[in-house]
Amino acid sequence: xxxxxxxxxxxxxxxxxxxxxxxxxxxxxxxxxxxxxxxxxxxxxxxxxxxxxxxxxxxxxxxxxxxxxxxxxxxxxxxxxxxxxxxxxxxxxxxxxxxxxxxxxxxxxxxxxxxxxx
Amino acid sequence: xxxxxxxxxxxxxxxxxxxxxxxxxxxxxxxxxxxxxxxxxxxxxxxxxxxxxxxxxxxxxxxxxxxxxxxxxxxxxxxxxxxxxxxxxxxxxxxxxxxxxxxxxxxx
Numbered sequence: 666x667x668x669x670x671x672x673x674x675x676x677x678x679x680x681x682x683x684x685x686x687x688x689x690x691x692x693x694x695x696x697x698x699x700x701x702x703x704x705x706x707x708x709x710x711x712x713x714x715x716x717x718x719x720x721x722x723x724x725x726x727x728x729x730x731x732x733x734x735x736x737x738x739x740x741x742x743x744x745x746x747x748x749x750x751x752x753x754x755x756x757x758x759x760x761x762x763x764x765x766x767x768x769x770x771x772x773x774x775x776x777x778x779x780x781x782x783x
Numbered sequence: 784x785x786x787x788x789x790x791x792x793x794x795x796x797x798x799x800x801x802x803x804x805x806x807x808x809x810x811x812x813x814x815x816x817x818x819x820x821x822x823x824x825x826x827x828x829x830x831x832x833x834x835x836x837x838x839x840x841x842x843x844x845x846x847x848x849x850x851x852x853x854x855x856x857x858x859x860x861x862x863x864x865x866x867x868x869x870x871x872x873x874x875x876x877x878x879x880x881x882x883x884x885x886x887x888x889x890x891x
Contacts, residue, residue, distance in 0.1 A: 715879075769838075773827055775826055776826055
Protein backbone atom coordinates (compact mmCIF):
# COMPACT_ATOMS: atom_id res chain seq x y z
CA UNK A 666 0.00 0.00 0.00
CA UNK A 667 1.24 3.47 -0.87
CA UNK A 668 1.35 5.41 2.36
CA UNK A 669 3.12 7.82 4.68
CA UNK A 670 3.02 7.29 8.43
CA UNK A 671 4.15 10.00 10.83
CA UNK A 672 5.31 9.51 14.39
CA UNK A 673 7.03 11.41 17.16
CA UNK A 674 4.45 14.02 18.05
CA UNK A 675 3.43 14.78 21.61
CA UNK A 676 3.38 17.33 24.39
CA UNK A 677 6.53 19.38 24.86
CA UNK A 678 7.34 22.42 26.97
CA UNK A 679 8.19 25.76 25.39
CA UNK A 680 11.81 25.83 24.39
CA UNK A 681 11.94 22.06 24.10
CA UNK A 682 12.79 19.79 21.19
CA UNK A 683 11.05 17.04 19.29
CA UNK A 684 11.91 14.85 16.32
CA UNK A 685 9.20 13.84 13.90
CA UNK A 686 9.59 10.83 11.64
CA UNK A 687 7.73 9.76 8.54
CA UNK A 688 7.90 6.23 7.18
CA UNK A 689 7.10 5.83 3.50
CA UNK A 690 6.03 2.61 1.83
CA UNK A 691 4.65 1.37 -1.46
CA UNK A 692 6.63 3.72 -3.70
CA UNK A 693 10.22 4.64 -4.54
CA UNK A 694 10.84 7.18 -1.80
CA UNK A 695 14.16 8.38 -3.23
CA UNK A 696 12.42 9.63 -6.37
CA UNK A 697 10.31 12.27 -4.65
CA UNK A 698 10.74 15.62 -2.99
CA UNK A 699 9.11 15.68 0.42
CA UNK A 700 7.49 18.30 2.63
CA UNK A 701 6.27 18.86 6.13
CA UNK A 702 2.99 20.79 6.19
CA UNK A 703 1.40 21.88 9.44
CA UNK A 704 -2.07 22.94 10.49
CA UNK A 705 -2.66 24.78 13.74
CA UNK A 706 -5.95 24.02 15.48
CA UNK A 707 -8.81 25.49 13.46
CA UNK A 708 -6.42 27.12 11.00
CA UNK A 709 -5.22 26.62 7.43
CA UNK A 710 -2.29 24.79 5.88
CA UNK A 711 1.33 25.96 6.03
CA UNK A 712 4.22 24.49 4.03
CA UNK A 713 6.82 24.43 6.80
CA UNK A 714 9.78 22.66 5.24
CA UNK A 715 10.83 20.77 2.15
CA UNK A 716 13.71 18.64 0.92
CA UNK A 717 14.75 17.70 -2.60
CA UNK A 718 15.12 14.19 -3.94
CA UNK A 719 18.83 13.98 -3.18
CA UNK A 720 18.65 16.02 0.01
CA UNK A 721 20.91 18.74 -1.36
CA UNK A 722 18.24 21.40 -1.32
CA UNK A 723 16.08 22.31 1.64
CA UNK A 724 13.47 24.96 2.41
CA UNK A 725 12.23 26.41 5.66
CA UNK A 726 9.39 28.80 6.23
CA UNK A 727 10.24 32.05 7.96
CA UNK A 728 8.37 30.95 11.09
CA UNK A 729 10.68 27.96 11.65
CA UNK A 730 13.94 29.01 10.02
CA UNK A 731 16.89 28.44 12.33
CA UNK A 732 14.87 26.21 14.68
CA UNK A 733 13.80 23.26 12.51
CA UNK A 734 15.89 20.91 10.39
CA UNK A 735 14.59 18.55 7.72
CA UNK A 736 16.43 15.44 6.60
CA UNK A 737 15.83 12.16 4.82
CA UNK A 738 17.26 8.64 4.81
CA UNK A 739 16.47 7.02 1.49
CA UNK A 740 17.88 3.68 2.67
CA UNK A 741 15.10 3.63 5.27
CA UNK A 742 12.47 5.41 3.14
CA UNK A 743 12.13 7.92 5.93
CA UNK A 744 11.74 11.66 6.36
CA UNK A 745 12.53 13.57 9.53
CA UNK A 746 11.89 16.94 11.08
CA UNK A 747 14.06 17.97 14.01
CA UNK A 748 12.30 20.75 15.87
CA UNK A 749 13.97 22.91 18.49
CA UNK A 750 13.22 26.09 20.40
CA UNK A 751 9.56 25.14 20.27
CA UNK A 752 6.96 27.84 20.86
CA UNK A 753 3.25 27.73 21.58
CA UNK A 754 2.59 28.86 18.02
CA UNK A 755 4.23 25.65 16.75
CA UNK A 756 1.29 23.69 18.16
CA UNK A 757 -0.25 21.95 15.16
CA UNK A 758 -0.84 18.72 13.33
CA UNK A 759 2.24 18.03 11.23
CA UNK A 760 1.71 16.20 7.95
CA UNK A 761 4.34 14.39 5.93
CA UNK A 762 3.60 15.05 2.27
CA UNK A 763 4.93 13.73 -1.04
CA UNK A 764 5.52 16.21 -3.84
CA UNK A 765 4.19 14.62 -6.99
CA UNK A 766 4.09 15.60 -10.64
CA UNK A 767 3.78 19.32 -11.34
CA UNK A 768 4.69 19.92 -7.68
CA UNK A 769 1.27 18.98 -6.38
CA UNK A 770 0.99 17.33 -2.97
CA UNK A 771 -0.40 13.98 -4.04
CA UNK A 772 0.14 11.84 -0.96
CA UNK A 773 -0.40 12.86 2.65
CA UNK A 774 0.15 11.06 5.92
CA UNK A 775 -2.49 11.09 8.65
CA UNK A 776 -0.51 13.63 10.63
CA UNK A 777 1.00 13.78 14.10
CA UNK A 778 -0.03 16.31 16.73
CA UNK A 779 2.58 18.49 18.37
CA UNK A 780 1.44 20.44 21.41
CA UNK A 781 3.75 23.03 22.93
CA UNK A 782 2.58 23.98 26.38
CA UNK A 783 3.82 24.26 29.94
CA UNK B 784 6.33 34.82 -2.15
CA UNK B 785 3.20 34.46 -4.23
CA UNK B 786 0.09 35.03 -2.15
CA UNK B 787 -3.21 33.34 -2.94
CA UNK B 788 -6.47 34.90 -1.80
CA UNK B 789 -9.34 32.43 -1.58
CA UNK B 790 -13.02 33.36 -1.46
CA UNK B 791 -15.44 32.92 0.06
CA UNK B 792 -14.05 31.74 3.38
CA UNK B 793 -17.41 30.24 4.27
CA UNK B 794 -20.13 28.84 2.04
CA UNK B 795 -23.54 27.50 2.94
CA UNK B 796 -25.18 25.36 0.26
CA UNK B 797 -27.66 22.57 -0.31
CA UNK B 798 -27.33 19.12 -1.82
CA UNK B 799 -27.68 19.46 -5.58
CA UNK B 800 -26.42 23.06 -5.69
CA UNK B 801 -23.75 24.22 -8.12
CA UNK B 802 -21.00 25.99 -6.18
CA UNK B 803 -17.90 27.92 -7.11
CA UNK B 804 -14.81 28.77 -5.08
CA UNK B 805 -12.25 31.26 -6.34
CA UNK B 806 -8.55 31.83 -5.76
CA UNK B 807 -6.64 34.86 -6.93
CA UNK B 808 -2.86 34.80 -7.12
CA UNK B 809 -0.80 37.90 -6.38
CA UNK B 810 1.18 37.33 -9.56
CA UNK B 811 1.10 35.04 -12.55
CA UNK B 812 1.29 31.34 -11.81
CA UNK B 813 0.51 29.98 -15.25
CA UNK B 814 -1.60 26.87 -14.75
CA UNK B 815 0.31 25.87 -11.65
CA UNK B 816 -2.49 25.67 -9.14
CA UNK B 817 -4.00 22.79 -7.21
CA UNK B 818 -7.16 22.24 -5.18
CA UNK B 819 -7.52 20.07 -2.08
CA UNK B 820 -10.44 18.83 -0.02
CA UNK B 821 -10.15 18.31 3.73
CA UNK B 822 -12.72 16.67 5.96
CA UNK B 823 -12.66 17.11 9.76
CA UNK B 824 -9.90 15.13 11.41
CA UNK B 825 -8.48 13.97 8.09
CA UNK B 826 -5.54 14.91 5.91
CA UNK B 827 -6.18 17.00 2.80
CA UNK B 828 -6.82 15.15 -0.44
CA UNK B 829 -5.67 16.32 -3.86
CA UNK B 830 -8.63 17.01 -6.16
CA UNK B 831 -7.27 19.01 -9.10
CA UNK B 832 -3.81 20.02 -10.28
CA UNK B 833 -2.49 22.09 -13.17
CA UNK B 834 -5.61 24.24 -12.64
CA UNK B 835 -7.98 21.84 -14.40
CA UNK B 836 -6.63 18.26 -14.35
CA UNK B 837 -8.70 15.93 -12.19
CA UNK B 838 -6.71 13.65 -9.91
CA UNK B 839 -7.38 9.97 -10.48
CA UNK B 840 -10.50 8.79 -8.69
CA UNK B 841 -12.02 12.25 -8.19
CA UNK B 842 -15.65 12.47 -9.35
CA UNK B 843 -16.32 14.37 -12.55
CA UNK B 844 -18.67 16.79 -10.79
CA UNK B 845 -15.48 18.57 -9.69
CA UNK B 846 -13.84 20.85 -12.23
CA UNK B 847 -11.24 23.59 -12.29
CA UNK B 848 -10.55 26.51 -14.57
CA UNK B 849 -8.18 29.43 -14.90
CA UNK B 850 -8.29 32.94 -16.29
CA UNK B 851 -5.13 34.94 -15.81
CA UNK B 852 -4.43 35.02 -12.08
CA UNK B 853 -7.96 33.88 -11.17
CA UNK B 854 -8.71 30.21 -10.58
CA UNK B 855 -12.05 28.54 -9.97
CA UNK B 856 -13.13 25.25 -8.43
CA UNK B 857 -16.66 24.26 -9.39
CA UNK B 858 -18.77 21.45 -8.00
CA UNK B 859 -21.62 20.92 -10.44
CA UNK B 860 -24.06 19.18 -8.10
CA UNK B 861 -23.18 19.02 -4.42
CA UNK B 862 -23.31 15.63 -2.78
CA UNK B 863 -23.49 15.04 0.99
CA UNK B 864 -19.88 13.84 1.03
CA UNK B 865 -18.67 17.11 -0.53
CA UNK B 866 -19.27 19.18 2.58
CA UNK B 867 -15.72 19.89 3.69
CA UNK B 868 -13.05 22.59 3.62
CA UNK B 869 -11.34 23.34 0.32
CA UNK B 870 -7.90 24.84 -0.20
CA UNK B 871 -6.11 26.11 -3.27
CA UNK B 872 -2.32 26.07 -3.59
CA UNK B 873 -0.05 27.83 -6.04
CA UNK B 874 2.59 25.55 -7.50
CA UNK B 875 4.48 28.04 -9.66
CA UNK B 876 6.97 29.73 -7.40
CA UNK B 877 8.85 27.31 -5.19
CA UNK B 878 9.45 27.52 -2.37
CA UNK B 879 7.10 28.01 -0.67
CA UNK B 880 4.09 26.43 -2.29
CA UNK B 881 1.58 28.69 -0.60
CA UNK B 882 -1.99 27.76 0.24
CA UNK B 883 -5.11 29.86 0.17
CA UNK B 884 -6.91 30.48 3.44
CA UNK B 885 -9.56 27.83 2.83
CA UNK B 886 -13.30 27.70 2.14
CA UNK B 887 -15.46 25.87 4.63
CA UNK B 888 -18.57 24.48 3.01
CA UNK B 889 -21.53 23.63 5.18
CA UNK B 890 -25.00 22.29 4.60
CA UNK B 891 -27.71 24.95 4.42
